[in-house]
Amino acid sequence: MRRALIVCLLLASAGIAEQRGQREYVQSCGFCHGEDATGSRAPDLVRSPLVNRDNNGDLIAPLIRNGRPDQGMPAFPLPDKTVQDIVAFLRWRVDQALHSSDVRADYPLARLLTGNAEAGRAYFNGAGKCSGCHSPTGDLAGIAAKYRPLVLEERFLAPRGGPAILTVTTASGEQISGKQVHLDEFSVALRDASGWYHSWPRDKVKVAAKDPLQAHRDLLTKYTDADIHNLFAYLETLK
Amino acid sequence: MRLALALFAALVPSYAQGLDPAALAKTPTDTWPTYNGDYSGRRYSPLKQINTFNVASLTLAWAFQANSVAIKSTPLEVNGILYFTVPDHVWAVDARTGRQVWHYHYNSAGGDHIGHRGIGMWGNWLYFETPDAHLVCLDAKDGRVRWNIELADYKLGYFATMAPLIVGNHVIVGVSGDVTDIPGFLESVDPETGKLQWRWYTEPKPGEPGSETWPKDSDAISHGGGMTWMTGTYDPALHLLYWGTGNPNPVLAGDARPGDNLYTCSIVALDPETGKLAWYFQPSPHDTHDWDAVQTPVLFDADFGGKPRRLLAQAARNGFFFVLDRATGEHLLTAPFIETNWTSGIDQRGRPIALREKEPRPDGALLFPGSDGATNWMSPSFDPDTGLFYVVARRIYSIFYYTATGKPEGWAGRDHDLYEESTIRAIDYRTGKIRWNHELGPAESVAGILSTAGGLLFTGDAQGNLLALDASSGKTLWHVNAGGSMVSSPMCYQLDGRQYVVEGVQGVLYAWALPESMTK
Numbered sequence A: 001m002r003r004a005l006i007v008c009l010l011l012a013s014a015g016i017a018e019q020r021g022q023r024e025y026v027q028s029c030g031f032c033h034g035e036d037a038t039g040s041r042a043p044d045l046v047r048s049p050l051v052n053r054d055n056n057g058d059l060i061a062p063l064i065r066n067g068r069p070d071q072g073m074p075a076f077p078l079p080d081k082t083v084q085d086i087v088a089f090l091r092w093r094v095d096q097a098l099h100s101s102d103v104r105a106d107y108p109l110a111r112l113l114t115g116n117a118e119a120g121r122a123y124f125n126g127a128g129k130c131s132g133c134h135s136p137t138g139d140l141a142g143i144a145a146k147y148r149p150l151v152l153e154e155r156f157l158a159p160r161g162g163p164a165i166l167t168v169t170t171a172s173g174e175q176i177s178g179k180q181v182h183l184d185e186f187s188v189a190l191r192d193a194s195g196w197y198h199s200w201p202r203d204k205v206k207v208a209a210k211d212p213l214q215a216h217r218d219l220l221t222k223y224t225d226a227d228i229h230n231l232f233a234y235l236e237t238l239k
Numbered sequence B: 001m002r003l004a005l006a007l008f009a010a011l012v013p014s015y016a017q018g019l020d021p022a023a024l025a026k027t028p029t030d031t032w033p034t035y036n037g038d039y040s041g042r043r044y045s046p047l048k049q050i051n052t053f054n055v056a057s058l059t060l061a062w063a064f065q066a067n068s069v070a071i072k073s074t075p076l077e078v079n080g081i082l083y084f085t086v087p088d089h090v091w092a093v094d095a096r097t098g099r100q101v102w103h104y105h106y107n108s109a110g111g112d113h114i115g116h117r118g119i120g121m122w123g124n125w126l127y128f129e130t131p132d133a134h135l136v137c138l139d140a141k142d143g144r145v146r147w148n149i150e151l152a153d154y155k156l157g158y159f160a161t162m163a164p165l166i167v168g169n170h171v172i173v174g175v176s177g178d179v180t181d182i183p184g185f186l187e188s189v190d191p192e193t194g195k196l197q198w199r200w201y202t203e204p205k206p207g208e209p210g211s212e213t214w215p216k217d218s219d220a221i222s223h224g225g226g227m228t229w230m231t232g233t234y235d236p237a238l239h240l241l242y243w244g245t246g247n248p249n250p251v252l253a254g255d256a257r258p259g260d261n262l263y264t265c266s267i268v269a270l271d272p273e274t275g276k277l278a279w280y281f282q283p284s285p286h287d288t289h290d291w292d293a294v295q296t297p298v299l300f301d302a303d304f305g306g307k308p309r310r311l312l313a314q315a316a317r318n319g320f321f322f323v324l325d326r327a328t329g330e331h332l333l334t335a336p337f338i339e340t341n342w343t344s345g346i347d348q349r350g351r352p353i354a355l356r357e358k359e360p361r362p363d364g365a366l367l368f369p370g371s372d373g374a375t376n377w378m379s380p381s382f383d384p385d386t387g388l389f390y391v392v393a394r395r396i397y398s399i400f401y402y403t404a405t406g407k408p409e410g411w412a413g414r415d416h417d418l419y420e421e422s423t424i425r426a427i428d429y430r431t432g433k434i435r436w437n438h439e440l441g442p443a444e445s446v447a448g449i450l451s452t453a454g455g456l457l458f459t460g461d462a463q464g465n466l467l468a469l470d471a472s473s474g475k476t477l478w479h480v481n482a483g484g485s486m487v488s489s490p491m492c493y494q495l496d497g498r499q500y501v502v503e504g505v506q507g508v509l510y511a512w513a514l515p516e517s518m519t520k
Helices: A004-013 A014-028 A049-053 A062-068 A080-098 A118-127 A149-157 A212-219 A223-235 B002-011 B021-025
Strands: A165-169 A173-184 A187-192 A197-201 A206-210 B058-067 B076-078 B081-086 B089-094 B102-103 B120-122 B125-129 B133-137 B145-150 B165-167 B168-174 B183-189 B194-202 B233-236 B240-244 B268-269 B277-281 B296-305 B307-315 B320-325 B333-334 B345-346 B352-354 B365-367 B381-383 B389-403 B413-428 B436-444 B450-452 B456-460 B466-472 B476-481 B491-495 B498-505 B508-513
Touching: A049 A062, A049 A080, A062 A080, A080 B145, A118 A223, A149 A223, A149 B389, A149 B413, A165 A187, A173 A197, A173 A206, A223 B365, B081 B389, B120 B165, B120 B168, B125 B168, B165 B233, B165 B268, B233 B296, B296 B381, B307 B389, B456 B498
Parallel strands: none
Antiparallel strands: A165 A173, A165 A206, A173 A187, A187 A197, B058 B508, B076 B081, B081 B089, B089 B102, B120 B125, B125 B133, B133 B145, B165 B168, B168 B183, B183 B194, B233 B240, B240 B268, B268 B277, B296 B307, B307 B320, B320 B333, B345 B352, B365 B389, B381 B389, B389 B413, B413 B436, B450 B456, B456 B466, B466 B476, B491 B498, B498 B508
């Protein structure tokens, strides 16, 4: 099962030459260097300096053809085309390792779906206080169909939303509200309901901020990982 | 030591316009001769023309537009000339006027252009590391190349960003690169020829002390990472180098390398003549979150527990502040300097104990800090006047995914940031307690810190403001919106009776000073 999964994931992003190359590789090289080229009886080829220094087969091809008899590797008299496909496969495996820090939006649901949906629902209506603002039949209806799994998980952890609403009270007591444009130690700026921009020095006015996303941020210090996985499992049921 | 310096000075043919090596061993005023200003890494200047009483009058002396990517380097300043870098580029600029003296462009064959910290100087020569992991020696007079050597093969994933440290006749250089599983090392080369003097590998060889902290039945130890990508410090009296090492590889894959994984994520003390290890301390044993321990090991002499001690302090990327005796490596203090959620306590040797369940998982583990760290390469500072250690601290909430399905190689996953806030914290080195806290608001600040005898702390926030704070209280005394974020560490010097504070903001170098009417 595990091996099938590895091969399946391996092939997911491979091109035609790489796929051909993998078949040839598994047949001729896999027994010693491992089916995914990460080593077995013989060294890991993904980490191999020779493979990393190779340019279009200039180093790998002679090695395949001549072998390394002193280290127990026989010669493989394979056709040029086959050797080039094996080179393409190895190059692609190196690239996979180089990009192993990409956790992409198409990250598989099966890997994220480890929680208990029922416990997630209880958290949603209970400790998480999510139901105070959200409803599974209202704003969240069909949410799991709308977002890919990884995006859904990260959206509830760190939602993107509109800016905070600021209310600025000037020295004369005038109050102006609007969407936050800028807020730091020294200045505050907002856009009012009519679309006009205003700014003030912080020490001349009072600023009150209302951020609808604050509840999400507060949860970041409260969640257990189980809460996150359960909540995710629950939200995934909202297709 | 004085004899060694005199001997060394005699070996340098002429430094009429170059760097007098004696300047490296004292706290600078008219010179900033090395990445951290001096060997101690305190980033503390004894200059006080600009001080708490007059800093509100600070004004622009000049600006230099490099038309470059963000300046992350700290300039050197020697005999009125500033030398600073971005990847592939070195500039020499008049420190009084901001006018260009020369510019050098290097053509990298490849490598990573993520950033560059600066250069090292020995006599009339400059030492510049390149994105394709070469070391180039330039003539400081005109930027001409004297020689160029390869430190490591960029095709294997190595690159280089750090500012070399010069100790005696040793150019100490480190390397970067944790995308592939390659061994880290620190080496010393001859300043005249570039010839290798010694090389210290982060991972011991199988059978050597420390090798027992790696699995025996795999190739993990020879692919263990531990890059040396920040400039270390040096104690001339003890004649020891102090260096922080990077994270182990594969980065997030702890199960591929059970054990503490020495000497990754460690502070090591090395003999600068031989590269031999004197002692080590490991802030993050068996790291699985990219929390390398390359943050400056800051050296100062002060009382600890009622006794005068030779101390070394580090605010590490994992969120903990450490104090050691730098003669012996004896652990003295561990304290968190920001909220974290990955430990169950501190062990008997002063090391945080990592929670197994907070290792990266396929379905995500929520961590604070994230991989960007509670702090990172931006400089901390120690101010002997206040006795406070200053650090830019970040609350970064992040979810770590472990993605590998077969044998993990490279990163084997990554974390995604969920929310960030930053603050400047003043730590009492004797207790680890936070004496003052200056919140910087949302976003991840990467501005370094300079403290001065004027009672000031110079830094920036993540909203584009440069700041001068009262070093004893954290109160803001001066600020300016400089039109971009400071992603470098400030430095200062005094020339012709005028003190300049130099700060890189994106591709611009700003020099701040008091109005000339106040300095005459």
